[in-house]
Amino acid sequence: MSESGSHNDVSENLPGEHGARGSEPAVKSDPFANPGLPPHEYRRQDIDERSAKHSERIVAGLYTLSMLGTIAFIACFVIFDIDKYVYIFPFGHVSALNFSLGLTLSVALLGIGVGSVHWARTLMSDEEIVDERHRADADDELRENIRQQWITGAKESGFGRRRLIRSTLYGALALVPLSSIVILRDLGPLPRNSLAHTLWSKGKVLINSNTNMPLRPEDVAVGSLTFGQPQGLSEADEDFQDQIAKSAVMIVRLKPEDIQDKREADWGHEGIVVFSKICTHVGCPISLYEQQTHHVLCPCHQSTFDLSDGARVIFGPAGHPLPQLRIGVNADGNLVALGDFSSPVGPAYWERP
Structure with a gap:
């Protein structure tokens, strides 16, 4: 009797069809029902x-x-x-x-x-605020x-x-x-201060950039192209990159009769003329020389300059001729500068005449 009674007591506590007599089955809640917004809490x-x-x-x-x-x-x-x-x-x-x-x-x-x-x-x-999803296009x-x-x-x-x-x-x-x-x-510094003047001045010896030796007229052959820099500039200098970017030059020897610009001839020495190596478009270094035409070509945007006619622009986006450096020979027989460039080097800027 005690075991049977115990069994009836347990069965009455079970849910569903095994639950207490006369009770309805338990109803499960919808797990996906919209809970709605909680009551607004005022700040x-x-x-x-x-x-x-x-x-x-x-x-x-x-x-x-x-x-x-x-x-x-x-x-x-x-x-x-x-x-x-x-x-x-x-x-x-x-x-x-x-x-x-x-x-x-x-x-x-x-x-x-x-x-x-x-x-x-x-x-x-x-x-x-609840806003229902809507189509991507908007009506009035x-x-x-x-x-x-x-x-x-x-x-x-x-x-x-x-x-x-x-x-x-x-x-x-x-x-x-x-x-x-x-x-x-x-x-950076204002263009007037940084580009109008370089290390070149009267008496500065032209140094061969490859040999680091002074250049003499006999070292420059007709039709050759030599790169140079001013005396006293060393790669060990802290501002070497800044200075060489403005002072780098190319030295070319032409036949005197091939030079068409009178001032170019006067600023040269026995057909040797010196121009800035920096393109007047965006400042790329010029390095391509056509011996027969006396043209130099900028490899960046193909600006072309005629070294026999004042380095004027004959093709490309450059807006100014290459500045020329006036040169002479000192008592030791070395090529020297007789001043700074004829005009500011590098690209044009708003203060440039």
């Missing part, structure tokens, strides 16, 4: 204007910080020399200019970004709906009535672009 700023004003001041402060960051960026650009290095833990010795520019620009951009995020999270409307009704949403969103953002945020945002956005404008000045 402190939605119900307390003092909290809203506090958030507004935070946003305005971040935008003001961005403006200060931009001003500091410009100040650092002016104050720090490009060669100044400082020790910053844990980075070690870094460029003071680069470090300060990166730090101040980060503050300027971060101020705008964090301020905008804080504005959106604390003051703009955060009500949950959808366009009007989007327009109304834009108007509503602009109104709920408080952009129109929160003048403090609006004014500081305008200031931050207006100042940040100044950083990129100032950076343009750091692309």
Whole structure:
């Protein structure tokens, strides 16, 4: 009897058809049912204007910080020399200019970004909205709906009535672009200062770039092309690349009767003429010489110059002849420069006459 009674007690507690007498089978819930949106929770700023004003001041402060960051960026650009290095833990010795520019620009951009995020999270409307999927193309009704949403969103953002945020945002956005404008000045020295003058001056001996020996008139054969550089320039120099890029020359010896330009003949020596090796298009080094035509060709964009006629451009995109270097012979019998180039070397620029 006790075992039978025990069995009946257990069977009454089982669900379904083995459950208690007279009970209905259990119903399983739909696991894919739409749970809907949870009740909207209002933020402190939605119900307390003092909290809203506090958030507004935070946003305005971040935008003001961005403006200060931009001003500091410009100040650092002016104050720090490009060669100044400082020790910053844990980075070690870094460029003071680069470090300060990166730090101040980060503050300027971060101020705008964090301020905008804080504005959106604390003051703009955060009500949950359900929007059914629609086709990719928009009809007139959808366009009007989007327009109304834009108007509503602009109104709920408080952009129109929160003048403090609006004014500081305008200031931050207006100042940040100044950083990129100032950076343009750091692309390099002004063309007037860097291209108008080179290492060539009166009395500088022409050195053969291959042998590093002074060039004498008898070393230059008719029809030959020799590359040269000014005396005193060495590959060990820290600014060698900068200087050779402006001072590199090509020396050609022509028959005097083949020279058509009178000034070219006067600036040469016994048919030896010297021109800048730097193309006046984009600054590529010229190295291709046609002995029979006296033409030199730039390998980059095929600008062609006639060395028998003042190195004028006869083909290609170059806009100016190659500058000529006036030469003579010193007491030792070496070829020397009698001054700098006849015009600024390299590509044309806005200050070039």
